[in-house]
Amino acid sequence: MANVQPTRGDISAHPDASEMRARYDRMLGGRDVALVDGPVFLLGLYCAVSPWILHYTTSQPPLVTHNLIVGIAIGLLALGFTRAPERMYGLSWAFCAMGVWMIIAPWIVGDSPDAGVVVNNIIIGALAVILGALCAGTAAKSTPRA
Numbered sequence: 001m002a003n004v005q006p007t008r009g010d011i012s013a014h015p016d017a018s019e020m021r022a023r024y025d026r027m028l029g030g031r032d033v034a035l036v037d038g039p040v041f042l043l044g045l046y047c048a049v050s051p052w053i054l055h056y057t058t059s060q061p062p063l064v065t066h067n068l069i070v071g072i073a074i075g076l077l078a079l080g081f082t083r084a085p086e087r088m089y090g091l092s093w094a095f096c097a098m099g100v101w102m103i104i105a106p107w108i109v110g111d112s113p114d115a116g117v118v119v120n121n122i123i124i125g126a127l128a129v130i131l132g133a134l135c136a137g138t139a140a141k142s143t144p145r146a
Contacts, residue, residue, distance in 0.1 A: 036081070036131060036134050036135055036138065037078050037081045037082045038078075039127075040077065040095070040131050040135070041075055041078035041079065041082075043074055043078075043127055043128060043131065044071045044072065044073070044074030044075030044076075044077070046071070046124070047067055047070055047071030047074055047102070047124050048067065048070075048071025048072055048074075048075065050067055050124070051063065051064040051067050051068070054116055054117070056113075056114075056116070059114070059117075060110050060113055060117055062109050063105070063106065063117060066109045067121075070098060070102060070105075073098065074095070074098060074128065077091060077094075081135065089135055089136075089138065092133075092136035092138075093132065093136055094132075095132035095135060096129050096132035096133060096136065097132075098128055098132075099126065099127070099128025099130075099131075100129060101125070102122075102124050102125030102128055103121060103122050103125035103126065103129075105125075106118045
């Protein structure tokens with residue numbers, strides 16, 4: 001009778017192991033953390049549609065336009081992080097600055113915003129600062145030192 005039990009061996013003995021590792025490193029672009037790009041894109045998407053989700057389109061028209069533009073910008077940064085990480089991760093600090101701007105924007109752009117709008121922008125901004133710091137840390141860790 002044939003042995004049908006799956007065997008899990010060490011892949012380091014595989015003849016193509018070094019080539020597979022090199023290909024994997026090329027695909028990731030030398031990044032240590034590739035899972036940051038998805039949450040950044042989702043944050044941008046939520047930021048862009050949040051005025052319609054929280055229904056403040058009539059009470060805060062300037063903030064609707066503001067959140068839409070900033071959300072699209074965050075989404076484009078996320079796509080850039082995914083498409084050309086070696087060039088785009090330098091903009092991680094700009095992403096942190098966008099997060100700080102999102103925190104203070106309800107009082108600067110808006111007209112006496114209510115608590116829901118303020119809390120929404122503070123959460124989006126705080127997440128942007130945290131994810132931007134993660135991206136910046138990843139970029140700093142993966143850049144070669146001379």
